[in-house]
Amino acid sequence: xxxxxxxxxxxxxxxxxxxxxxxxxxxxxxxxxxxxxxxxxxxxxxxxxxx
Amino acid sequence: xxxxxxxxxxxxxxxxxxxxxxxxxxxxxxxxxxxxxxxxxxxxxxxxxxxxxxxxxxxxxxxxxxxxxxxxxxxxxxxxxxxxxxxxxxxxxxxxxxxxxxxxxxxxxxxxxxxxxxxxxxxxxxxxxxxxxxxxxxxxxxxxxxxxxxxxxxxxxxxxxxxxxxxxxxxxxxxxxxxxxxxxxxxxxxxxxxxxxxxxxxxxxxxxxxxxxxxxxxxxxxxxxxxxxxxxxxxxxxxxxxxxxxxxxxxxxxxxxxxxxxxxxxxxxxxxxxxxxxxxxxxxxxxxxxxxxxxxxxxxxxxxxxxx
Numbered sequence: 088x089x090x091x092x093x094x095x096x097x098x099x100x101x102x103x104x105x106x107x108x109x110x111x112x113x114x115x116x117x118x119x120x121x122x123x124x125x126x127x128x129x130x131x132x133x134x135x136x137x138x
Numbered sequence: 139x140x141x142x143x144x145x146x147x148x149x150x151x152x153x154x155x156x157x158x159x160x161x162x163x164x165x166x167x168x169x170x171x172x173x174x175x176x177x178x179x180x181x182x183x184x185x186x187x188x189x190x191x192x193x194x195x196x197x198x199x200x201x202x203x204x205x206x207x208x209x210x211x212x213x214x215x216x217x218x219x220x221x222x223x224x225x226x227x228x229x230x231x232x233x234x235x236x237x238x239x240x241x242x243x244x245x246x247x248x249x250x251x252x253x254x255x256x257x258x259x260x261x262x263x264x265x266x267x268x269x270x271x272x273x274x275x276x277x278x279x280x281x282x283x284x285x286x287x288x289x290x291x292x293x294x295x296x297x298x299x300x301x302x303x304x305x306x307x308x309x310x311x312x313x314x315x316x317x318x319x320x321x322x323x324x325x326x327x328x329x330x331x332x333x334x335x336x337x338x339x340x341x342x343x344x345x346x347x348x349x350x351x352x353x354x355x356x357x358x359x360x361x362x363x364x365x366x367x368x369x370x371x372x373x374x375x376x377x378x379x380x381x382x383x384x385x386x387x388x389x390x391x392x393x394x395x396x397x398x399x400x401x402x403x404x405x406x407x408x409x410x411x412x413x414x415x416x417x418x419x420x421x422x423x424x425x426x427x428x429x430x431x432x433x434x435x436x437x438x439x440x441x442x443x444x445x446x
Contacts, residue, residue, distance in 0.1 A: 094338070098346050105350030106358060109276065112350050115145065115169065118343030123335045 090126075097125040139198075139271065140243050141282055141351065142291040144168045145344025146298040147239045152314070153301035160232040160318035163220070165340055167236025170216065171207040171244070172198075180275045194272045199249045200391040201259045208244055209255035213237035226319060246290060248378055248385040252392070261388035265378050266290070268385030273369070276362040280371040281383040283355045289375065291348055293418075298341060300425065305338055 101121050105112035112118070148165045179198045181190025191197035199205040206212050213234050221230035244251045250263025267287035270278045282288060303309050307330075314337060315321050321333055361370040374380035 094342065098342060101342070102346045102350045102353070105347060106354050109279070109351075109354060112343075112347040113275070115340060115343050118346065119336065119339040122339045122342050123332060126335050127329075127332045 093126050093130070094122075097122055100125065139172075139247060139269065139278075139282070140287065140291060141279065142344040142348040143243050143294045144172075144240050145340045145347075146291075146294040147243065148236060149298045149304050149341055150294065150301050151235060151239065153304045155235075156313050157317040158228075159235060160228045160320065161314050161337065162318055162320035163229045163232040164236040167213070167217075167233035167238075168240050170213075170233070170237050171240045175204045175207060179271050180278070195249055195269060195386040196391045198271060199244075199251055199261065199269075201252060201255065205252045205259075205261075205391075206255045208241045208251035208253075210238055210241060210253050211255065211257070213241065224319075228317065229319060243290075247287070248387050249391055250388050259392050261392050263388045265387075268378060268380060268383050270383045270385060272386060273364045273383065274362075276359075277364045277369045277383065279351050280355045280359075280362055280369060281380055283351050284371050284373050284382075285379040286375055286377070288348070288352065291344075295345055295348055297421075298344070305341060307334060310334055310337055 101112075101118065104121075111121075145168075148161065148168050151164060152159060152161055175198060178189070178191050179194040181188050183189075191203075193200075193203075196205075197203040199208060216237065217230040217234040220233055221227065224230070241251050241253060245253070245262050246264050246266045247269040248263060248265045248267070249269040250261040250265075252259055253262045254260070267285040267290070268281050270281040273281070304313075310333075311330075315325065321337070324336075325333060355371045356373070359371070361368050363369075369383060372380065372382060374382065378385060
């Protein structure tokens with residue numbers, strides 16, 4: 088459930104960014120980079136800071 | 139052209155073919171026809187200069203142009219090259235399935251695709267939604283998400299959502315990793331969490347951009363300017379619409395399509411529309427059967443038979 092909520096939050100944020108500036112929703116690679124950053128990179132950073 | 143279908147189709151294909159296909163080449167094939175050419179259709183600015191095709195529709199789908207990237211024999215040729223390099227049939231035919239899915243999906247608009255290039259430059263088109271790539275990204279997006287194109291993408295979104303099991307970790311471990319040499323190779327160095335994000339990214343991207351463009355076109359922006367003319371994004375779900383935009387037709391792109399007497403041009407639209415309706419009805423029936431089975435299973439779980 089936690090993972091699902093994380094992906095859902097990523098989807099909401101990315102949709103918001105896309106509505107705000109459509110230049111971010113033209114390419115799959117932008118979506119890929121954003122998702123990897125949001126669901127892998129940022130949580131990993133938080134875990135490291137917490138330690 | 140389709141704005142989200144090419145992102146979502148691979149998941150539906152994956153659901154139906156399971157371990158028989160490799161997901162990464164399937165996805166790559168689904169993107170391949172537009173991968174190196176789409177930017178030139180809309181144009182980009184470089185050091186203050188705009189680089190753009192003089193005739194975007196002909197460049198994108200026609201001949202002379204790069205329309206051959208949408209032909210079925212071209213997909214076969216690239217698949218053979220892939221096979222020659224990697225010597226793994228699953229990579230080659232997965233790419234081919236993705237490529238052909240893209241080529242066939244793009245026949246839905248008013249320009250269509252040269253499915254049998256180089257044997258013929260004929261553009262096969264169902265003409266369900268308007269092709270407006272020559273009017274820039276924003277107007278094209280507004281037109282696409284106002285006509286049947288966005289319904290078509292919506293069908294793929296729902297179909298992919300119904301195939302949600304392919305997005306789970308268990309499915310990825312048992313089926314995707316087993317069938318795809320790329321993920322097995324990447325799994326040696328990358329974490330499973332990252333691989334899963336990469337695997338789910340196309341679904342994520344397709345679904346979010348579909349929502350974002352609809353919200354932008356119909357709830358926030360409502361219109362866009364191109365060359366001094368303002369286009370208002372009104373829903374028009376009629377065949378070949380929206381009609382507030384000038385749709386490029388196949389006959390304007392390739393001379394071979396003008397007054398073509400072939401059975402496709404004369405009757406395919408009606409016939410394919412009828413086939414489409416039958417396919418949707420079959421899918422609805424299958425969905426209802428599946429829901430009934432789920433409901434029955436749920437009832438049995440909630441009210442188990444009394445113990446003897």
